[in-house]
Amino acid sequence: MQVLYTASATATGDGRDGHVRTSDATVELDLAIPKEMGGAGGAANPEQLFAAGYAACFHSALRMVARRSKADVTGSVVEAEVGIGPNGSGGFGLAVTLVVDLPAVERSAAQQLVEAAHQVCPYSNATRGNIDVALTVREAAAA
Structure with missing residues (x-):
């Protein structure tokens, strides 16, 4: 690299x-x-710093894949939740949930964008296979 x-x-x-x-x-x-x-x-604390970095990085990756597919990500938001706890081997581990709001994108298309961003985001690539990362597309608010 x-x-x-x-x-x-x-x-x-x-x-x-x-x-x-x-x-x-x-x-x-x-x-x-x-x-x-x-x-x-x-x-x-370190988990907050990790959450901030992951949220920002993932949001950039999401916007990049959205540009490529010409999706409208106006108003998009990425929230990273980072949990820490015992890993069962005497140490500690992390778990991450990425919650994504894409208010201008239909739900199935939004899920595809989130999955694509997860493949290119450097944080996702660094954590893949090492910690659990859950991807959640938040339901759009009813109009």
Whole structure:
């Protein structure tokens, strides 16, 4: 693979109760363990950062495949839900649900676009076979 861009971030402090900063300082955050995992909460956590990155990346992939098929993705939204829990082997694992709103696209066509985006999205390709990723097309609101 020819690398087109490389991002770099550094974690300091106590891992999940520490601090992260990208090399260009565009992202700089304190981290805290979520209350649900026994921490204090009140700051970002790695799962939120992963969810934000996956949602943005998947949305870009979705818009790319939509352009190719000339689909109208006006008003499209991608929400990534990232869960963490014990993996049964002494460690932890992640599970992802991608919830996609495509209000201007008929449901079966929307599902096809989402499936196609899942094949080209770098996050989807990186996680495939490693974590469960569920794809959900949200029902359009009744007019």
